[in-house]
Amino acid sequence: MAINYQNVPNTTVPRDFRKLxxxxxxxxxxxxxxxxxxxxxxxSMKEELHGKLNEFNNDSDTLEEVFENREQIExxxxxxxxxxxxxxxxxxxxxxxxxxxxxxxxxxFAEGSSI
Numbered sequence: 798m799a800i801n802y803q804n805v806p807n808t809t810v811p812r813d814f815r816k817l818x819x820x821x822x823x824x825x826x827x828x829x830x831x832x833x834x835x836x837x838x839x840x841s842m843k844e845e846l847h848g849k850l851n852e853f854n855n856d857s858d859t860l861e862e863v864f865e866n867r868e869q870i871e872x873x874x875x876x877x878x879x880x881x882x883x884x885x886x887x888x889x890x891x892x893x894x895x896x897x898x899x900x901x902x903x904x905x906f907a908e909g910s911s912i
Contacts (some may be wrong), residue, residue: 805880805888816891821899827890830897835886846876 817831818824853869889895 805885807878807880807884810884812887820890820893821897826899830895831883831886831890834889834895835882838882838885842876842879842882846872 814824817827821827821830849872850869853866886895
């Protein structure tokens with residue numbers, strides 16, 4: 798899964814709540830969708846980071862070797878500079894790049910249209 802970090806601010810941005818609820822019609826539902834997507838992004842980023850750091854894993858590290866591993870530090874610093882998963886998920890949601898559905902709403906709509 799490729800996550801696009803471009804056009805995502807690194808800091809908190811004030812949001813217009815009306816834009817968040819535009820797609821779902823319910824602010825809390827929109828926030829729940831963003832939250833679930835942020836959890837997916839965080840898990841993906843964590844897995845990617847651990848995969849890269851496992852390349853440097855050595856069971857017999859001495860204290861000197863731990864402090865000398867600059868590549869490992871640079872990889873960690875890169876991930877610390879990335880935007881937070883919540884910001885990425887919010888941008889994806891506002892750009893309509895997140896697929897979501899509510900089975901409960903679909904069920905009610907199907908029952909209501911068959912009457």
